[in-house]
Amino acid sequence: MSQSPSRQPRWLIFSLAIIPIIGLGVFFLWPFLTLLAEAVTGEAITNTLTRRSTWEIAWFTLWQATVSTVGTIIIGLTPAYVFARYKFHGRELLVGLLTAIFVLPTVVMGAAFLALLPTSLDRTIWAVLGAHVVFNLAVVIRVVGTMWEHLPTDMEAAAATLGANRWRVFTDISFPLIRPAVTAAAAIVFLFTFTSFGVIRVLGATGTRTIEVEIWRRTTQLGEISEAAVLALLQLGILALVVLWSTFAQRRHSRALRLEPLSPRRTPRTKGERRFVAIVVGCTAIVASVPLIALAVRSFSTPSGWSTTAWTNLGQTEIRPGIRIGIDPVNALGNSLRIAVWATLIAVVVGGVAALAIAAAGRSGRFLDTGLMLPLGASAVTIGFGMLITFDADPFDWRASWWLVPVGHALIAVPFVVRTALGPLRAVDPAMTEAAATLGAAPARAWREVVVPYLWRPLAVGAALAAAISLGEFGATSFLSRSGGETLPIAIEQLLGRTGSLLQAQGYVLATMLALTTVVLVAIVDRLRDPGQNEAEGS
């Protein structure tokens, strides 16, 4: 490929890329290599793999993820169809709510189900599965629904005129054609539930452990670092297999359906249709909102009946004279906000320059792009675990540093910032930079004048996402936060684990606050992302 004269100079691309490359190397690759080295001792591998409990935990992780995935798909298909095919009031609002739920911190989701379910069902596998299904419903509705919109309604009608009843239309026509989307949704849900950590910590019974929870337990409770490292690798191996399978399956079932135009959504016409849509939409709305309502309601439930005590007394560490709880909710709130500000700042700066470098570097930018995505492939627990065991000796003993947690959060948030920024950056017409060059601007200058202005909106979206991720992050934080430095999710998990309903109510207060903040941030993201969407929908 010949170098165009208006291409960016190498030094500029390099100096942009250097910060993200160093950050990724120091805070992700190095910890990951440390983890590998830790795991690759014959003794640790034999110990872990011959232990019966390892396989019991692996089996539990696998089957709960499978059941959660199948359940989410089965429950999500009907609403996916209704959302794809029909117009109804509040459609955008409900999609927004479901998306917000998907972005909700895992601990908050756990808290919501704890608040919702009767005590007999708390801390059972049913609670875990229920939380997983509600959590991931948005994935099925959005991913499968989008594909369903491309399936012509007339194709389903054609099958009906040939004698296929509703069920046969679904099994013989619709399902085979939307199957790539179902596979994609299933893979996403499986990855999320297989690495479930926050939900299990809040909702699972004492012995209920996924591999993720076991890594945390072995590291922080038992101090068995090597065995935890072996488990982390075992999990990574299984996750890689799932990703391979889903890529393969999607390719095999890929059809030209995406080339079909969108089938317009229509208002339900008959009484039966109206009833069907009303029931499906009603049920979805109930499933999506009731856990959150329960969360808010329980924050007002105290031993002495309904009161705002938990909200007003939030700042008081001493619940009764002489009884301290060891967790300061207000302190946690401050910590979380401070960490979120720093994490957002780091993520936006690093993600922003990374996106610029990737866009400017052309084909070779793909390496940096893929590299920055890696922390998403590894689980949050693996990231926190790696950092914990790497930065524990001089001169890199950074465990007590205030910036370690924000850096960990930024590592998870950067890929999202890069994703949102790259789209608009790549859409900028190269002809525009060339036009600027013909007007006498040097490449770097032309770029600053023409390309950089397109970055502000996507960076604002990225910032809101990064803030939401940081505020809710639980997996990596479980390893990195120290006593007194608890974040909101950590404080929530601890408060809900205590007996005493006033402490629990305080946990629900914090969870409600976190849920509201996330919903607001998601709404901001939605607004910033499609500024013209609401007008277009209304016309």
Added chain:
Amino acid sequence: MSSLDVHHMTVSFDETVVLDDVSLSLAHGETVALLGPSGSGKSTLLRAVAGIIAPDSGTVEIDGIDVTHTPTYRRGVGMVFQDNQLFPHRSTLDNVGFGLKMAGIERSERNERSALWLERVGLAGFADRRVTDLSGGEAKRVALARTLVAEPSIVLLDEPLTGLDRELHDRLANELVGILTTAAATTLLVTHDPEEAALVAIRSVQLEDLR
């Protein structure tokens, strides 16, 4: 062979009246062309006859039996869609045999009858083709064969020759007359082309005259 009667049918979408008190009768084995400018509601009338959309008022009778509330799959009304709507994940033979499969006919008989119809529409040897590889004219023939093999009591054709080039259009129009005679079906054909209507149908009606 059956008769078709549409009585005082009204259909509206989101407050817009598309069909207003339309009535139409087809005798046994008759082929009738329904003419009208695009957007006049011709396709809507076909869909209401097939049961794909429910009318706001009015009835559909087949052989004097009210089927207004009978679901599409039990009406025995075959329909060829304007854009064919072949199933992209099935072979040409399986597309043609779909209706027979739904009727519970076993594979060997199904394939035999489908192959026979592929031959009748001039596509012998196309059984294993992917439908996504067919040309416009070939796809239209497959759609015709798929509808007719199931021997529906009423056949609905929605602009079956629109979008084909002139030569193919004329050839297929002539073939269509033969195919419909072979099938001996009561046929309602929607078109905007009076010449085509005169060639294929026994009589033509204007949608606006049906009120």
